[in-house]
Amino acid sequence: MQSINMKRIRTLAYSLLWLPMLACAAYPDRPITIIVPFAAGGPTDVVARALQKPMGDALGQPVVIDNTAGAGGTIGTRKAVQARPDGYTILFMNLGVSTAPSLYKTLGYDPRTDLTPIGSVVDTPMAIIARKDLPPETLPQLKAWMKAQGGKVNYGHAGIGSAAHLCGVLLQKDLNTNFTEIGYKGTAPAVQALIAGEIDIICDQWSNMTEQVKTGTVKVYSTTAAVKDFPALPQYLSLSAWHALYAPKGTPPEFIEKLSSSLQSSIASEYFRTRMEQINTLPATPEQARPAALAQRTAQEVQHWGMLLSNTGTGKQ
Structure with a gap:
């Protein structure tokens, strides 16, 4: 009897070892929602919708856009932070993700610790x-x-x-x-x-x-950078409206890797690059579309804007 029980225990333990790999292999098995924390038709939404088709093709599942606007993007971002970290709800946000900590008294999240970077998408x-x-x-x-x-x-x-x-x-x-x-x-x-x-x-x-x-x-x-349609325009100020994908904290690393890989293939697609060329927007490089690069960028931008907004006397709302 003891031998039979030990055999069952070993079988169960062996099965448990395979569960994460099976879950990863099956992911995603249903539509993925991208929260865009701005109104439909705005510049952030336009880029997100250009990403929608190639990313859905790469993941093998439909991608749904959820426009949750308000308070400079913080309402939608908070919704993403509070979502289940199961890989089925992710956030498409612009550089405002790094300025919010310096602009809002009761933000309720820290983008450096409450969001998991997937990768940068574009610079505008x-x-x-x-x-x-x-x-x-x-x-x-x-x-x-x-x-x-x-x-x-x-x-x-x-x-x-x-x-x-x-x-x-x-x-x-x-x-x-x-x-x-x-x-x-x-x-x-x-x-x-x-x-x-x-x-x-x-x-x-x-x-x-x-x-x-x-x-x-x-x-x-x-x-702020050269544009194809008007090459003679002077360049003034140093600012880029970068956009990126994040997931809630706690999303499994293997899911993040799959999302990042799908993002990289999406921004390299002819469909996406043609659409971005039409609106004078530069797709991220393969390196910029990696989680580690976005994590570094987010941390640096939070620090940069924190100092700048403090020096200009911009108070928190």
Whole structure:
């Protein structure tokens, strides 16, 4: 009887050793949800939806986009942090993930410890855009005008912590002045306010402004990196609206590796690269799309923005 029991124990132990490998082999066996913490149609959502098809193909399961917007992306990010760490809910977030700790008093999470990096996805240049009837014609003229106007400049952005808000912080710091900041519930209403002449300037992701610039409904002065459609534009300020994928803390390492591998093949696909070229957005390199590289980037960016926002007197909300 003892021999039979020992045999059963050994069989059970042997079976348990195979469980993680079997789970990994089966993963994923149902759709995966990507939480996008911004409204549909915005620049972050556009990139996420371009990633949706190739990533679904690579994983062999449908990828579903869940737009949970609000509070500069922190509501959707918190939702991802609190999700089950089973590999079926992941987060697509921009550089705001690294600035939130310095901008919100009751954030409820630390991106360095409560999120598991999967990999970077893209880097998007920013552009300084103005209402079409703004007097300055060149970047030097615009800078002189903004310094002279100071608080009379109505600067729009998509909410505290958005890429446009952060670009405004850098712009005011560089010019040693303060604008009147007007926050909107997303990029789309901010751009509409600019077109309507309700605000003077916005510094936002180039991918979100290309069509308006081409049609002449707004005026562009500079970008933060060279763009294909307007190579003669001057480059000003150092800022990139990078985007990345994260999973909740505790997600199995083998699932993270599979997600990262699928991400790398997705951003290398012709479908994704063609779509990104159309909106002047640079896909991440294979190295940038690795978990370790994103972990390092997140930690460095949290520290960088913490110091910068503190030095500029930007208080927590």
